Amino acid sequence: MFPTKDGSEIEWLDEVDGQDQVVGRVERQDHWNAPQPGRFVRVVNAFVVNSAGELWIPRRTLTKRVFPGCLDMSVGGHVDAGESYEAAFCRETQEELNWNLDGLDWREVAYFSPLKTSLSCFMRVYVIRSDVAPPYNPADFSGAEWLTPAELLARIDAGDPAKGDLRELVRLCAERLR
Numbered sequence: 001m002f003p004t005k006d007g008s009e010i011e012w013l014d015e016v017d018g019q020d021q022v023v024g025r026v027e028r029q030d031h032w033n034a035p036q037p038g039r040f041v042r043v044v045n046a047f048v049v050n051s052a053g054e055l056w057i058p059r060r061t062l063t064k065r066v067f068p069g070c071l072d073m074s075v076g077g078h079v080d081a082g083e084s085y086e087a088a089f090c091r092e093t094q095e096e097l098n099w100n101l102d103g104l105d106w107r108e109v110a111y112f113s114p115l116k117t118s119l120s121c122f123m124r125v126y127v128i129r130s131d132v133a134p135p136y137n138p139a140d141f142s143g144a145e146w147l148t149p150a151e152l153l154a155r156i157d158a159g160d161p162a163k164g165d166l167r168e169l170v171r172l173c174a175e176r177l178r
Helices: 028-033 085-097 149-157 166-177
Strands: 012-016 022-027 042-049 055-060 075-078 105-112 122-129 141-147
Touching (some): 012 028, 012 042, 042 085, 055 149, 075 085, 085 122, 105 166, 122 166, 141 149, 149 166
Antiparallel strands (some): 012 022, 042 055, 042 075, 055 141, 105 122
């Protein structure tokens, strides 16, 4: 992010082609307000999974600009311009969960293309194994609960509001999260 003259921050993202190769930079807001055909951005998502196979699923605060009050992935965010997927995962985990990944049991479980799925971006997905709920950032989440993938999908299908890609991501990754 880069500060502007008025003190706000501009979030610059790498814009990528259909092969996930950088072709330019775009302001986050501009990408989502006026997406260009064949141009994509990168995101990371992660699930905290306990030994019972439950996912730690937070609820976004009502002050979030997009998807306020919705169920969310345990960790999620855009990959900033010039940043690697793994660096973004480490940064987002620290920002949202107040966890440093050093010493935690984590691994990448999936890589998805928006051209081969209904997901919105190029995406790497990680799992963090922990039986302890993270001390999350209250600016990001208003609460959280442990749910099995089936329980989460049932809640979403019953109308509990969820972040855009959450349902599809759980469906695609359920076996990999065990």
